[in-house]
Amino acid sequence: MNERKTSIFDGILGDNAVLSGLMVISPVIICGNTVKTAEALICTFSAITFLSVLLGSFVPKKLPYTVKVIIYALISSIVYIPVREAAEKFYPDSITRIGIYFPLLAVNSLIILQSEAKFFRMKKPRMLASLTFYIIGFDAVMLLTAFVRELLAYGTIRSKMADVNTLISGLGEPFGGFIFLGLMCGLYRKIRSIARKEDNTRGDLNVSGK
Amino acid sequence: MYLVNDIIAFLAANLILSQALGTSTLFVAADSKRKLVGTACCITIFTTCGSIGAFMIRKLLPSEYADLTLLLYILMIGVLYVGFLTAAYFINQERFVNIRKYIHLSAFNCAVIGTLFTMDQKAANNPALFTMKEYVRFGFKAGIGFITAALILTAAFRKLNSSKVPSSFRGGPAILIYLGIISMAVYSLK
Numbered sequence: 001m002n003e004r005k006t007s008i009f010d011g012i013l014g015d016n017a018v019l020s021g022l023m024v025i026s027p028v029i030i031c032g033n034t035v036k037t038a039e040a041l042i043c044t045f046s047a048i049t050f051l052s053v054l055l056g057s058f059v060p061k062k063l064p065y066t067v068k069v070i071i072y073a074l075i076s077s078i079v080y081i082p083v084r085e086a087a088e089k090f091y092p093d094s095i096t097r098i099g100i101y102f103p104l105l106a107v108n109s110l111i112i113l114q115s116e117a118k119f120f121r122m123k124k125p126r127m128l129a130s131l132t133f134y135i136i137g138f139d140a141v142m143l144l145t146a147f148v149r150e151l152l153a154y155g156t157i158r159s160k161m162a163d164v165n166t167l168i169s170g171l172g173e174p175f176g177g178f179i180f181l182g183l184m185c186g187l188y189r190k191i192r193s194i195a196r197k198e199d200n201t202r203g204d205l206n207v208s209g210k
Numbered sequence: 211m212y213l214v215n216d217i218i219a220f221l222a223a224n225l226i227l228s229q230a231l232g233t234s235t236l237f238v239a240a241d242s243k244r245k246l247v248g249t250a251c252c253i254t255i256f257t258t259c260g261s262i263g264a265f266m267i268r269k270l271l272p273s274e275y276a277d278l279t280l281l282l283y284i285l286m287i288g289v290l291y292v293g294f295l296t297a298a299y300f301i302n303q304e305r306f307v308n309i310r311k312y313i314h315l316s317a318f319n320c321a322v323i324g325t326l327f328t329m330d331q332k333a334a335n336n337p338a339l340f341t342m343k344e345y346v347r348f349g350f351k352a353g354i355g356f357i358t359a360a361l362i363l364t365a366a367f368r369k370l371n372s373s374k375v376p377s378s379f380r381g382g383p384a385i386l387i388y389l390g391i392i393s394m395a396v397y398s399l400k
Contacts, residue, residue: 022237022382026320029230066295066314070288073318077281084277100327103280107318109234174230175397178390185383186376193378 008126011134013195018141018181019188023109027101028145029177035158038146040087040094042139045105047083052076052111053119053131061120072111080106110134141184149180225321225328225352226359227393232321236356236363237382239315243364248309250360252294252316254353257325259290261349264326265342268333283326284318291317325352362392 007014017023027045031037056072063071080103087095087102095102114134119127150156153172155164170176225231232253239249263286271282291313298309316322329348333340339348363385369375370384379387 022386023234025233025386026230026324029233066292069314069318070284070291073284073288074281077284080280081277100324100331103327104231104320104324106280107284107320107323112318170394173397174228175390175393177230178386178393182379182383182386182390185386186379189383190378 008129009133011130011132011137012140013137013192016137016141016188017110017114017134018138019185020192021109021114022185023114024105024138025181026104027098028142029181030174031098031101032142032145032177033149033153033172034097034156035143035146035150036091037094037097038142040091041098041101041105042142043090044083044087044102045108045138045142046135047086048076048079048105049108049110049135050131051079051083052106053115054128055079056111056115057120057124057127065116068116069112072115073107076106076111077103110138145177145180145184149176224355224359224396225325226356227389227396229324229328231324231328232319232356233389235315235319235321236360237385239360240363240367240385243367245312246360246364246367247357248312249315250353250357252312253319253321253356254350255294256287256290256316256322257349257353257356258346259349260287260322260326261329261345262342263287263290264329264349265340265345268330268340279330280323283323287317287322321352321356325349328352359389363389 011017015021018025018028024045027041031041052072052075055075059068059071059075061068084095084102110131119131122130147157149171150158151162151164152168153170153176155162155167168176171180226233226236235249235253236246239246260283264283267279267282267286271279294313295310298313299306302309325348329339329345332348333344338344366388367385370388371381373380375384
């Protein structure tokens, strides 16, 4: 059996929401092409997801699945209202650029599907820690994607010119986002499988050295 | 010639290929052809019926309460969600267990909510589109677009999951790159 013990840090590397679960990928593909937009998305995604899952954890578990999912979505759409107001003050330009992807953050898979399947099965302190690392995992992927795409597509970093000789303008387009994310997913899987092999080898050595 | 133009316009407006809406759902549903087609059909029903609700909400909601749009959309989709589950149960109780999972997967996802907000954006830019007929047409078209993307994916699904693809890229990453290439072709049609 190749069963692996789950850890609260899984959200960053072991089971990254974007690279492993392929969740919340639309904003990464479309909006993850400049660092400024990515920063706005990261802040709003983190606030909406953390607060929604936290509030959702108080919903009685005995309710039918359909009712619970509707309540989670309603909670996140209520949380979305003040978060949007705050985001409009801090990132007025980026919010306009994000457009329709902004309200979509409120119905992301981490809130609607993963909360019920994963987070609410844990004890609250562990759930909050695990959720935080899942959010950090998304944030890291979003920031990295935006940094590389902005640099290679527009030759800038946070709208400041960088010394890049060759530009690949297509990387800033949605199709560039699809391809870049696909390549990142493949690379992530490769690194993860190497890391797990090393862990297993170390584990075997420890057992045999007992 | 008109037909060719229509097909090009239809592909260029595809929500998955041009806006990446509903891509996550596509991956969840992509593990079997049946599930993919079932989910795509359910999403079409949700986008079409949801667009009627979205039009009514937009029409009745005063502009100073525009911040409540998402909340009302979620509430409306929640009502549709319960309504469809109830209808599916009474129409065919034997098949209910199978149909139920497609409805669960389709209700709250980016493809449905994204379609409603995209239509709102289009109507805001062009007031002539703010009619029930246009909303329903767009909602239906978005659903058909999802089915088209699902069929395009189904065509290559087995090959993208075969042992010939390096294990790191097998499945999800290969599908993303494949969708990227299709999206590039669609982009060039614009």
